[in-house]
């Protein structure tokens with residue numbers, strides 16, 4: 001069988017793996033064994049899967065493969081943040097970032113090569129878009145990072161949390177993101193609790209409802225503005241799914257589990273969305289939504305016209321929210337010396353949209 005016809009087992013969540021073994025006349029429990037080998041032990045060689053019979057191992061080599069992409073670059077920032085550039089089969093490359101903190105280790109995972117949303121303050125948007133990632137290409141980011149980081153002296157995994165906050169809009173790649181997240185939650189996979197897997201969206205409302213039904217992980221929403229006029233400029237998707245409907249979808253998302261809250265991300269752009277009036281407006285619109293707010297100091301990238309709000313302005317904004325009873329934190333900027341901070345992930349995108357060309361031309365004229 002040629003490589004092209006072999007099934008890449010990294011694409012299969014538990015159910016799909018069951019179906020695969022059933023279709024080949026094998027016992028379904030092989031699915032849990034193989035998932036454990038691949039995702040718990042990081043094994044990509046069938047020969048090493050010693051609880052499978054010799055015959056089955058030989059057969060698997062014939063019909064299946066576990067294709068882990070090449071690490072094209074591996075960088076560590078001064079603060080310990082680490083970024084991998086993974087080379088995909090078609091020449092595109094994506095970025096994955098590990099952020100160590102005192103009480104946890106978070107992996108920031110990409111869901112698409114580039115992004116279609118074109119948010120004005122985001123570097124990924126400026127790279128244009130090529131395609132969505134497969135299940136394998138999403139989950140392998142966790143596999144590669146786990147392999148590289150190993151375990152702590154107590155034998156616990158270094159990566160305790162995953163955020164889908166890398167390149168791309170995860171809800172526009174729903175069909176591949178959900179099986180990848182199921183592997184993250186699977187006890188035979190990575191065994192993470194739903195609280196420790198967070199999907200971040202710019203607000204694709206119909207898919208938020210599907211997520212709630214099919215795989216209710218923690219939800220973050222990139223809000224960035226307290227009114228539609230401003231949000232239309234920053235997050236063009238707002239023209240399709242405006243704030244009022246977005247917040248209703250957030251309320252629905254939380255309705256099922258009483259303790260859950262949506263994290264609203266708000267990038268602090270100097271002189272754009274950071275005034276005291278904006279803060280009061282934000283308090284008003286979030287009044288009836290179970291929420292937390294993360295203020296993200298803007299991270300600059302080449303060709304951007306925005307600047308980061310000064311610290312006193314961010315503090316003043318935060319104090320208004322806290323005084324109104326909103327749980328608010330200012331996110332620390334991490335890994336910016338290796339371009340690994342929020343909004344700085346660019347990878348290597350073979351752009352299909354010609355967006356980068358148009359933007360370069362525009363800046364050239366200015």
Ligand code: SAH
Pocket residue numbers: 121122123164165166167168169170200201202220221222265266267296297298299300301342343344
């Ligand atoms: N498309 C999804 C997932 C990307 S998450 C989403 O929009 O939520 C990336 C997070 O970083 C988002 O909250 C995004 O708005 C924020 N971000 C993007 N560019 C940034 C920048 N230059 N500085 C700081 N944060 C940025």
